Amino acid sequence: MNKIIFSLALICGSLLFTSCEDDLVVGSVNQSSYNNIGKLxxxxxxxxxxxxxxxxxxxxxxxxxxxxxxxxxxxxxxxxxxxxxxxxxxxxxxxxxxxxxxxxxxxxxxxxxxxxxxxxxxxxxxxxxxxxxxxxxxxxxxxxxxxxxxxxxxxxxxxxxxxxxxxxxxxxxxxYHNEADCDKGADAVKNFLYFEVNDTNPLNALEFVREDGKLFFDYVVLFAANINWNAETGRVYVYNNPNVQFLLDNNEQYLQPLRKRGIKVLLGILGNHDEAGVCQLSDMGCKEFARELAALCNAYNLDGVNFDDEYSNYPDLNNPWLTNASSQAGAKLLYETKKAMPDKYVTVYYLGSLGSNCPSINGITPNNFVDIVVADYGQSTRPMTGMTKKQCAGMSVELRRGYGSTTEDYARSVKEDGYGFYMWFALDPSLYASQVYRIQNVSKGLYDQEVKDPTFYYKKNDTTKYSR
Structure with missing residues (x-):
C-alpha cells in the first residue's frame, strides 16, 4: 500500500510539474477551430x-x-x-x-x-x-x-x-418544350457513354432504343478536349483537336439533336503530355481554367465537363499557374468549375489523383461540387465524401477491348445495389457485331427489357443515316 501511495504521489507531482511547464505556452493554441462546437x-x-x-x-x-x-x-x-x-x-x-x-x-x-x-x-x-x-x-x-x-x-x-x-x-x-426520350424514371440506372470522337459520330447514341421507345444512353462525353500548356505565354488553356472542334463548330447538327431528346452532352478534359494537368493547377490556375471551361460550355450549349487525370508531365513550379500534382489541387479545380457553372454537370473519371479520396474545399464536401463519378475499366466506383451510390457507376465497360462485366445478372446486381450509373467507352458502329449484344444484356438486367437492334448508323462527320 505504501508503494502505491508513493507511486501516486510521484505521478501527481509529475502532472503538477507538467502543468507548470504548460503554463509557459498558454495562449499559443489556436482555438478558432473550436468556436462552432455546440452551435445549433x-x-x-x-x-x-x-x-x-x-x-x-x-x-x-x-x-x-x-x-x-x-x-x-x-x-x-x-x-x-x-x-x-x-x-x-x-x-x-x-x-x-x-x-x-x-x-x-x-x-x-x-x-x-x-x-x-x-x-x-x-x-x-x-x-x-x-x-x-x-x-x-x-x-x-x-x-x-x-x-x-x-x-x-x-x-x-x-x-x-x-x-x-x-x-x-x-x-x-x-x-424544355418537349419530353425527354431517355427519361426512364428517377430511380432508373442511367448510362454514361464516352465517344472516341476521333473515330466515331456521337449521333450514333440516338440509335440505341429500348422496347418502350426510351433511349438507352443518358450522358455522352466527347472524348476528349485537352488541358494544354502554352510555353510562349506561360498559360494553361483548353485545346480542341480538329475532330472535337468540328463537333463544336457544327453542334446544331451533331450535338443539339442529342440534347433535344434529353441526352446530356459533356466535354471530356484530358492531359496532353505537357506541364498542364487537371490535378496540378495552383489556386489561381484553377479559377482561371474553370472560367474558360464555363465560357466554352456556355458558348457551345454543352451540359458540362468530365475530368480525366492522365498524360500530364511534371509541372514547372516556378510558374504561378502550376503546383505539385495532388488530390487537393484536383479537388480545387472541381470546386472552382462547379462554382463557375453551377447549372452544368461536373463529372470525374477515377484515375491519377482523382478518386474517392477527393478532399473537401473550404469545408464544402465533394458531393456539393461533383455530380457523377465513374471508375476505370472493369471496376465499380466508390463514392466521394457526402455522395451516395446514386452518383456512382456500378460498372465501367470498354466496348472495343471487351473489358468489364455486361452479363444480365451483373447488371441486375448494379441496380439492386443502388448504383446510379453504368459506364460505357468506345461505342463503334464498325464493331457492332461484338458490342450490341453486350448492351442488350445490360438493358435486360437494368430494365427487364431489350434494346432494339440499331438499324441505322452515322459515319464520322456526316449527318446521313446509313442502313446497317
Missing amino acids: EASLKDKNSGLSDNIIELRTKEYTTSVCVNLTKAPMKGVDFAISYDAEYLNEYNTQHGTNFKLFPQNLISLDGASEANILMAPDEKQSLAVNLTIQPASTDLEEGTTYVLPLKITTATEGISLSSTSHCVYLIKN
Whole structure:
C-alpha cells in the first residue's frame, strides 16, 4: 500500500510539474477551430439529393420533389421554421457565381400546396418532415434552355438557432418544350457513354432504343478536349483537336439533336503530355481554367465537363499557374468549375489523383461540387465524401477491348445495389457485331427489357443515316 501511495504521489507531482511547464505556452493554441462546437445551425436541402444546389430539367410534366430542414444537433426544444420563396436572393446568387440567371416565377411553384410552408421540429429531431415542392411547367412563358433560379429559404423566430450558409435551397431550372426520350424514371440506372470522337459520330447514341421507345444512353462525353500548356505565354488553356472542334463548330447538327431528346452532352478534359494537368493547377490556375471551361460550355450549349487525370508531365513550379500534382489541387479545380457553372454537370473519371479520396474545399464536401463519378475499366466506383451510390457507376465497360462485366445478372446486381450509373467507352458502329449484344444484356438486367437492334448508323462527320 505504501508503494502505491508513493507511486501516486510521484505521478501527481509529475502532472503538477507538467502543468507548470504548460503554463509557459498558454495562449499559443489556436482555438478558432473550436468556436462552432455546440452551435445549433439549420440548413435547407432537397430531400432526395441531400444538396442545397440542384439542377433540374422542366419539360412537359410537373416536377415534384421535397425539401427538409436539417439541424447540426437535436435542439432539445420545439423549433418553428418557415420555408418560403426568396426573390431577393437571385442577385446574391448571381454575384457569388458570376452568372446572370433569371428568376423562376413564384406562381409556378407550391410548397405542400401553398405559397409557403410552416413546420415544427420536436426537441429530439435533427431532420424535419419533408415538405412537398411542386414545380409546374410553363413552356410558353419560359425561354427554352435558359437557366432559371428558384430560391427557397428558411426562417425561424426560435431563439438559439443559427442559419447556416446553406439556409437557402436553390433549384437551377432549365425549361424544355418537349419530353425527354431517355427519361426512364428517377430511380432508373442511367448510362454514361464516352465517344472516341476521333473515330466515331456521337449521333450514333440516338440509335440505341429500348422496347418502350426510351433511349438507352443518358450522358455522352466527347472524348476528349485537352488541358494544354502554352510555353510562349506561360498559360494553361483548353485545346480542341480538329475532330472535337468540328463537333463544336457544327453542334446544331451533331450535338443539339442529342440534347433535344434529353441526352446530356459533356466535354471530356484530358492531359496532353505537357506541364498542364487537371490535378496540378495552383489556386489561381484553377479559377482561371474553370472560367474558360464555363465560357466554352456556355458558348457551345454543352451540359458540362468530365475530368480525366492522365498524360500530364511534371509541372514547372516556378510558374504561378502550376503546383505539385495532388488530390487537393484536383479537388480545387472541381470546386472552382462547379462554382463557375453551377447549372452544368461536373463529372470525374477515377484515375491519377482523382478518386474517392477527393478532399473537401473550404469545408464544402465533394458531393456539393461533383455530380457523377465513374471508375476505370472493369471496376465499380466508390463514392466521394457526402455522395451516395446514386452518383456512382456500378460498372465501367470498354466496348472495343471487351473489358468489364455486361452479363444480365451483373447488371441486375448494379441496380439492386443502388448504383446510379453504368459506364460505357468506345461505342463503334464498325464493331457492332461484338458490342450490341453486350448492351442488350445490360438493358435486360437494368430494365427487364431489350434494346432494339440499331438499324441505322452515322459515319464520322456526316449527318446521313446509313442502313446497317
